[in-house]
Amino acid sequence: MNPVLEVEDLCVTFRYREGDVAALxxxxxxxxxxxxxxxxxxxxxxxxxxxxxxxxLLPANATVTGSVRFxxxxxxGASESTLRDLRGRRLAIISQDALTALNPVHTVGKQISEAIxxxxxxxxxxxxxxxxxxxxxxxxxxxxxxxxxxYPHEFSGGMRQRALIAMSVANEPDLIIADEPTTALDxxxxxxxxxxxxxxxxxxxxxxxLITHDLGVVAGVADRVLVxxxxxxxxxxxxxxxxxxxxxxxxxxxxxxxxxxxARDRSQPLYRIPGFQPSPADRPxxxxxxxxxxxxxxxxxxxxxxxxxxxxPGHTARCxxxxxxxxxx
Amino acid sequence: MTSVLDVRDLVKExxxxxxxxxxxxxxxxxxxxxxxxxxxxxxxxxxxxxGCGKSTVGRCLVGLxxxxxxxxLLDGVDVSAMSGxxxxxxxxxxxxxxxxPYASLDPxxxxxxxxxxxxxxxGLARGSExxxxxxxxxxxxxxxxxxxxxxxxLSGGQRQRVGIARALALExxxxxxxxxxxxxxxxxxxxxxxxxxxxxRELNLAYVFIAHDLSVVRHVSHEVAVMYLGRIVEYVDADTxxxxxxxxxxQALLSAVPLPDPxxxxxxxxxxxxxxxxSPIDLPTGCAFRSRCWKATDVCSSIPELRTTDYHAFACHNxxxx
Amino acid sequence: MASPExxxxxxxxxxxxxxxxxxxxxxxxxRHRLAVLGAVIxxxxxxxxxxxxxxxxxxxxxxxxxxxxxxPSAEHWLGTDELGRDYLSEILYAGQLSLSLAIAVxxxxxxxxxxxxxxxxxxxxxxxxxxxxITDLFLVVPAIALLALALQGLGPSPVSIVIVLxxxxxxxxxxxxxxxxxxxxxxxxxxAARVIGxxxxxxxxxxxxxxxxxxxxVNVALxxxxxxxxxxxxxxxxxxxxxxxxxxxxxxxxxxxxxGTPKVYLLYFPGLFILTxxxxxxxxxxxxxxxxxxxxxxxRSSRRDRT
Numbered sequence: 001m002n003p004v005l006e007v008e009d010l011c012v013t014f015r016y017r018e019g020d021v022a023a024l025x026x027x028x029x030x031x032x033x034x035x036x037x038x039x040x041x042x043x044x045x046x047x048x049x050x051x052x053x054x055x056x057l058l059p060a061n062a063t064v065t066g067s068v069r070f071x072x073x074x075x076x077g078a079s080e081s082t083l084r085d086l087r088g089r090r091l092a093i094i095s096q097d098a099l100t101a102l103n104p105v106h107t108v109g110k111q112i113s114e115a116i117x118x119x120x121x122x123x124x125x126x127x128x129x130x131x132x133x134x135x136x137x138x139x140x141x142x143x144x145x146x147x148x149x150x151y152p153h154e155f156s157g158g159m160r161q162r163a164l165i166a167m168s169v170a171n172e173p174d175l176i177i178a179d180e181p182t183t184a185l186d187x188x189x190x191x192x193x194x195x196x197x198x199x200x201x202x203x204x205x206x207x208x209x210l211i212t213h214d215l216g217v218v219a220g221v222a223d224r225v226l227v228x229x230x231x232x233x234x235x236x237x238x239x240x241x242x243x244x245x246x247x248x249x250x251x252x253x254x255x256x257x258x259x260x261x262x263a264r265d266r267s268q269p270l271y272r273i274p275g276f277q278p279s280p281a282d283r284p285x286x287x288x289x290x291x292x293x294x295x296x297x298x299x300x301x302x303x304x305x306x307x308x309x310x311x312x313p314g315h316t317a318r319c320x321x322x323x324x325x326x327x328x329x
Numbered sequence: 330m331t332s333v334l335d336v337r338d339l340v341k342e343x344x345x346x347x348x349x350x351x352x353x354x355x356x357x358x359x360x361x362x363x364x365x366x367x368x369x370x371x372x373x374x375x376x377x378x379x380g381c382g383k384s385t386v387g388r389c390l391v392g393l394x395x396x397x398x399x400x401x402l403l404d405g406v407d408v409s410a411m412s413g414x415x416x417x418x419x420x421x422x423x424x425x426x427x428x429x430p431y432a433s434l435d436p437x438x439x440x441x442x443x444x445x446x447x448x449x450x451x452g453l454a455r456g457s458e459x460x461x462x463x464x465x466x467x468x469x470x471x472x473x474x475x476x477x478x479x480x481x482x483l484s485g486g487q488r489q490r491v492g493i494a495r496a497l498a499l500e501x502x503x504x505x506x507x508x509x510x511x512x513x514x515x516x517x518x519x520x521x522x523x524x525x526x527x528x529x530r531e532l533n534l535a536y537v538f539i540a541h542d543l544s545v546v547r548h549v550s551h552e553v554a555v556m557y558l559g560r561i562v563e564y565v566d567a568d569t570x571x572x573x574x575x576x577x578x579x580q581a582l583l584s585a586v587p588l589p590d591p592x593x594x595x596x597x598x599x600x601x602x603x604x605x606x607x608s609p610i611d612l613p614t615g616c617a618f619r620s621r622c623w624k625a626t627d628v629c630s631s632i633p634e635l636r637t638t639d640y641h642a643f644a645c646h647n648x649x650x651x
Numbered sequence: 652m653a654s655p656e657x658x659x660x661x662x663x664x665x666x667x668x669x670x671x672x673x674x675x676x677x678x679x680x681x682r683h684r685l686a687v688l689g690a691v692i693x694x695x696x697x698x699x700x701x702x703x704x705x706x707x708x709x710x711x712x713x714x715x716x717x718x719x720x721x722x723p724s725a726e727h728w729l730g731t732d733e734l735g736r737d738y739l740s741e742i743l744y745a746g747q748l749s750l751s752l753a754i755a756v757x758x759x760x761x762x763x764x765x766x767x768x769x770x771x772x773x774x775x776x777x778x779x780x781x782x783x784x785i786t787d788l789f790l791v792v793p794a795i796a797l798l799a800l801a802l803q804g805l806g807p808s809p810v811s812i813v814i815v816l817x818x819x820x821x822x823x824x825x826x827x828x829x830x831x832x833x834x835x836x837x838x839x840x841x842x843a844a845r846v847i848g849x850x851x852x853x854x855x856x857x858x859x860x861x862x863x864x865x866x867x868x869v870n871v872a873l874x875x876x877x878x879x880x881x882x883x884x885x886x887x888x889x890x891x892x893x894x895x896x897x898x899x900x901x902x903x904x905x906x907x908x909x910x911g912t913p914k915v916y917l918l919y920f921p922g923l924f925i926l927t928x929x930x931x932x933x934x935x936x937x938x939x940x941x942x943x944x945x946x947x948x949x950x951r952s953s954r955r956d957r958t
Binding site: 042157187188189191192194195213214216218239240244257258259261266273276 | 378514516527547567583585589599606
Binding site for chain 3: 388391392393417420421424425427428429432433434435436437438446447450451492495496498499
């Protein structure tokens with residue numbers, strides 16, 4: 001089965017007057033057709049940067065190396081017209097801020113129609129409008145035939161996000177990249193939006209790359225999960241393996257520090273990973289996580305960068321301890 | 330024994346102006362009759378989504394916003410009608426920790442200036458403001474080397490600790506925490522929550538913990554009040570709220586929270602609310618939640634009162650227990 | 652007590668991921684080459700003019716009627732004027748008055764403007780409306796005409812010039828400050844100051860004004876430039892500084908008919924000093940504006956700094 005997206009050794013380096021900073025280091029992963037991949041990390045982990053790199057939206061002082069193959073086609077270094085052809089048609093992007101992603105002076109219906117028109121000029125105005133209404137209905141906007149002529153500011157935040165989803169999937173993309181789509185939304189609205197995303201995904205058979213900091217969202221949406229820390233992928237596993245057979249100490253620490261809705265014993269203080277995530281310019285030698293790690297191996301973790309070790313079927317972790325405890329390289 | 334905080338029928342109304350002459354055409358009741366009590370050493374979680382009025386309640390409690398009606402009693406003394414010097418003195422007993430750790434610190438002030446400002450304003454610890462500031466920083470787990478730094482040199486977690494230290498400077502009895510960890514990463518959040526709990530134990534502080542993240546509220550609260558469009562719809566101790574919620578909105582809220590547990594997520598049946606939050610200018614008659622409630626019947630055209638059975642208060646005509 | 656929180660070794664990450672120590676005001680200023688040049692020129696001018704007693708080659712107002720006007724030469728670098736006075740020395744002494752007037756006007760008008768703008772922005776409501784309508788009124792009036800009239804009425808002494816110019820010059824800074832204060836008022840640290848018990852005056856003095864210091868500093872610089880030009884214009888037109896007092900403006904005025912004659916240098920040199928001063932002040936103002944904005948220079952905290 002050919003993957004929809006294949007990222008190999010993606011590195012992003014920023015050039016500054018004071019020197020170069022390696023923001024992303026050797027990020028590799030793949031997404032198979034119809035699969036949902038959750039990319040989890042705290043701020044500064046590089047998850048949004050990876051997303052920007054894949055979409056070709058990095059600032060001028062960024063150097064990108066490695067390979068990003070979408071449906072077999074190399075995206076890095078591709079011409080702007082190639083990228084434009086793919087974006088919106090086979091590769092859809094949903095961002096966090098739906099309000100700024102939508103043009104305030106055009107109706108929602110017009111924007112959806114335009115998303116289709118840009119890639120398929122054969123349809124008539126009436127056909128486009130019908131399709132827009134159909135899509136709004138699909139994403140659960142009530143009275144779609146009336147609301148298709150509304151402006152974005154007449155929609156609530158959750159509805160705007162759903163309208164954006166409608167726009168993104170208008171052309172039945174092979175891959176939807178959603179960058180923190182529900183972070184700014186209330187929890188009940190978030191539930192609606194995630195439900196819509198799932199239904200849409202089932203309908204169009206698209207693969208999904210969902211970037212978020214919320215492990216709860218990942219548990220409910222993803223098939224597989226990538227955990228990012230300080231510019232690298234530190235763990236990759238199926239969603240069950242990640243939560244129940246956690247391998248990397250950072251992931252373990254993260255899960256332990258979450259306050260739980262279903263907590264039994266609330267008298268215990270939350271586990272807190274000591275220290276803080278280093279910025280790319282301040283990374284320690286060796287494993288970026290080692291100063292905060294409770295199973296650190298002195299002499300090894302502070303010197304050598306760990307490789308991606310196999311911890312189980314379809315489960316890798318970038319950790320020396322995992323290697324020592326029996327994983328294979 | 331009087332509660333340290335006693336809020337009675339708090340209302341905050343904002344006039345709505347429209348037309349060329351900006352006439353007042355209606356009003357929005359951001360807070361529509363809130364009553365709650367808090368004891369020393371306890372935490373009341375105030376939860377709700379956008380537009381429920383919880384932040385407005387918080388600001389009314391500390392005097393940033395003047396309520397339209399109702400009273401806020403601190404140890405039996407009504408502070409809601411105070412102004413001027415009286416209010417300034419009363420302010421020492423109830424303080425606020427803000428959501429955004431960066432915006433709530435003056436970028437031009439050093440940490441020492443920020444933390445000692447309350448002392449200087451009230452003439453406390455004269456001559457030893459610096460020492461007191463250092464002691465406050467120690468209380469929140471920051472080393473005194475931070476004193477000379479400026480907010481932009483600190484991490485988000487550190488800034489929030491500075492905000493907490495500042496709030497503690499006047500030795501308040503009640504702390505209102507307005508989304509204190511929402512702007513922080515998960516691993517930093519845990520540290521702040523632990524700190525708050527420790528401080529509560531050591532100083533017997535009462536907390537009003539305003540948040541939208543129900544998992545966080547669960548962890549810190551003894552009692553929880555759920556707000557919807559300016560009213561409290563359910564008010565009970567935390568364990569009961571999370572195990573047997575009575576109000577449909579609470580049930581929907583709890584069911585919407587994603588759990589970091591794939592199996593539990595797959596097994597769940599989510600309640601998905603219909604429609605959107607009604608506009609607060611144009612509320613439906615009767616129960617405000619009616620337009621989205623799957624249990625709504627004709628009787629819901631009358632506003633349900635908050636009724637208490639067995640220490641569990643909720644405002645619903647059709648709740649399970651009824 | 653609580654488990655200690657370690658400090659990052661340097662400033663938090665910028666949106667692009669790099670960590671750079673955010674440079675201070677003067678370091679950012681010093682990156683602006685023109686601004687530094689301007690500052691140096693101004694410093695030299697100030698020393699030369701105020702220290703004219705030591706710097707000027709000839710004493711003030713030393714006339715040599717037999718010599719008369721002489722073009723620049725080795726003895727008189729900028730030549731001599733109609734009364735045989737060394738022009739360079741005269742310009743330097745006149746500079747004392749021109750610069751002093753400009754600085755006084757800049758400081759006073761800024762003080763008025765900051766007060767009006769800050770109060771209007773902070774109080775809002777009808778106070779804001781009233782103050783801003785007054786400001787508009789002052790802006791609408793044709794300045795030079797009004798100045799001329801006022802000076803006719805008050806008599807053209809340096810003091811009345813300063814008063815009149817200040818009364819007309821505060822409007823720009825008032826608007827700028829008001830806008831800044833309106834946006835500052837919404838910031839949470841203002842609320843925080845109220846919650847810990849600060850009165851409105853205390854909030855204005857301790858939190859609002861310090862955060863305006865960049866804007867104010869820039870305005871003072873630009874006001875100096877503006878004041879020099881207005882004073883020169885007025886004096887040129889005959890309403891400002893009157894002889895025997897010299898300012899650059901009235902030196903220009905006295906030489907106004909000399910274009911095309913061999914004595915045209917009497918016009919150019921004061922004009923050159925005015926031009927240089929104004930340019931230098933503008934460069935310094937640019938530099939200060941850029942330096943006051945913490946977003947200039949490398950690195951800025953990411954929009955949602957969650958660490």
